[in-house]
Amino acid sequence: MSLLVDGIAFIFLLYTVHAIVQYVNTSVVANINFFPFFPGQQRDLARLSTPREELYTLITGCDTGFGRLLVEALANENKPVLAGCLTETGVKVLESSGRPNLIPFLLDVTNPADLERCQKLIQSVCPEGLGAVVNNAGISQGYLVEWSTMEEARQVLEVNFLAPLAMIKMCLPFLRRTRGRIINISSASSIIPIPGLSLYSASKSALSAMTQALRQETKHMGVAVCEVVPGFAYTNLISRITAMITEKRGTVCKEIQGAYPENRIERSLAFFNGSYRRSMSPDFVVQAIQHALFSRFPKVKYQVGKEIPLIRMLKALPEVAYEAVWALY
Numbered sequence: 001m002s003l004l005v006d007g008i009a010f011i012f013l014l015y016t017v018h019a020i021v022q023y024v025n026t027s028v029v030a031n032i033n034f035f036p037f038f039p040g041q042q043r044d045l046a047r048l049s050t051p052r053e054e055l056y057t058l059i060t061g062c063d064t065g066f067g068r069l070l071v072e073a074l075a076n077e078n079k080p081v082l083a084g085c086l087t088e089t090g091v092k093v094l095e096s097s098g099r100p101n102l103i104p105f106l107l108d109v110t111n112p113a114d115l116e117r118c119q120k121l122i123q124s125v126c127p128e129g130l131g132a133v134v135n136n137a138g139i140s141q142g143y144l145v146e147w148s149t150m151e152e153a154r155q156v157l158e159v160n161f162l163a164p165l166a167m168i169k170m171c172l173p174f175l176r177r178t179r180g181r182i183i184n185i186s187s188a189s190s191i192i193p194i195p196g197l198s199l200y201s202a203s204k205s206a207l208s209a210m211t212q213a214l215r216q217e218t219k220h221m222g223v224a225v226c227e228v229v230p231g232f233a234y235t236n237l238i239s240r241i242t243a244m245i246t247e248k249r250g251t252v253c254k255e256i257q258g259a260y261p262e263n264r265i266e267r268s269l270a271f272f273n274g275s276y277r278r279s280m281s282p283d284f285v286v287q288a289i290q291h292a293l294f295s296r297f298p299k300v301k302y303q304v305g306k307e308i309p310l311i312r313m314l315k316a317l318p319e320v321a322y323e324a325v326w327a328l329y
């Protein structure tokens with residue numbers, strides 16, 4: 001009996017040490033790599049050149065959230081930025097800052113004509129090549145799988161997966177010339193898919209898988225590929241999720257709603273509202289992206305967020321325990 005207790009205590013201790021190591025290791029606040037050979041924290045050995053801060057960084061989804069904050073941070077340091085915005089208002093707000101090195105332009109990442117215009121802009125503004133592209137634009141659509149429409153599924157895959165893929169294909173010739181960098185913003189839901197965020201989790205998992213494979217494919221060119229994996233952060237994205245779930249009550253047919261527990265929506269809202277209240281400042285994510293952009297040795301993956309150690313622990317659980325934890329959701 002005491003052997004069993006000792007065994008459980010030992011496993012618990014291992015998990016705790018693992019969590020602490022993960023926490024320190026994923027700390028982008030300090031930007032110190034304590035355990036360079038720890039899984040998930042390897043430096044990307046593809047970067048053969050020093051980052052060149054005088055080159056343009058192309059960022060998508062700069063109207064709000066991480067994208068907007070990143071543009072402001074780079075513009076404050078006078079670093080050149082091509083800021084793709086979905087809306088005219090987004091472009092005007094950035095234009096009004098009057099920074100000479102900041103070029104805002106309209107870019108719906110799902111629109112091939114916008115991509116073509118973007119390519120021409122790069123050719124005219126920085127024919128020598130791009131420093132980096134940050135695939136930041138993203139949306140969350142849908143709710144539980146059965147409650148989501150096929151249109152929502154298509155949209156979320158289009159914006160979160162196919163559009164970054166198209167951007168990468170368009171930018172690679174400009175990145176090859178400079179041995180530049182590709183930075184994809186995935187999500188902690190690519191580590192553990194979240195029920196109720198099924199479509200979003202699927203799209204970010206696809207992006208994460210593509211990012212990992214791409215890194216091997218472009219290594220020989222000296223083009224580094226980094227993945228930033230944020231947990232919950234205060235931005236419009238989360239408030240939109242709760243609004244969308246609430247809306248589903250009125251749009252999904254009663255028969256489907258009746259097949260789920262009566263308080264399904266309330267439990268989901270409690271989960272997302274709680275996550276929103278506990279979420280981190282988006283500044284941490286922006287710091288991680290800046291590290292990926294300009295550090296001499298960028299990390300392969302930046303897992304940023306208070307819940308990351310817990311998520312990694314959940315992921316390491318045996319299936320039975322993992323299922324039991326989700327039953328509480």
Ligand SMILES: NC(=O)c1ccc[n+]([C@@H]2O[C@H](COP(=O)([O-])OP(=O)(O)OC[C@H]3O[C@@H](n4cnc5c(N)ncnc54)[C@H](OP(=O)(O)O)[C@@H]3O)[C@@H](O)[C@H]2O)c1
Nearest residue numbers: 061063064065066086108109136137138187232233235237
């Ligand atoms: N916040 C989080 O907790 C969190 C966690 C994990 C990952 N992420 C990821 O981080 C990235 C940035 O999100 P955020 O949190 O900063 O949320 P956000 O404020 O909603 O930013 C996303 C931006 O993308 C823009 N966008 C949407 N569709 C677009 C399109 N077709 N073309 C171009 N731009 C488009 C949005 O424009 P509009 O505002 O005009 O729609 C918005 O400005 C996303 O990829 C998101 O999935 C966020």
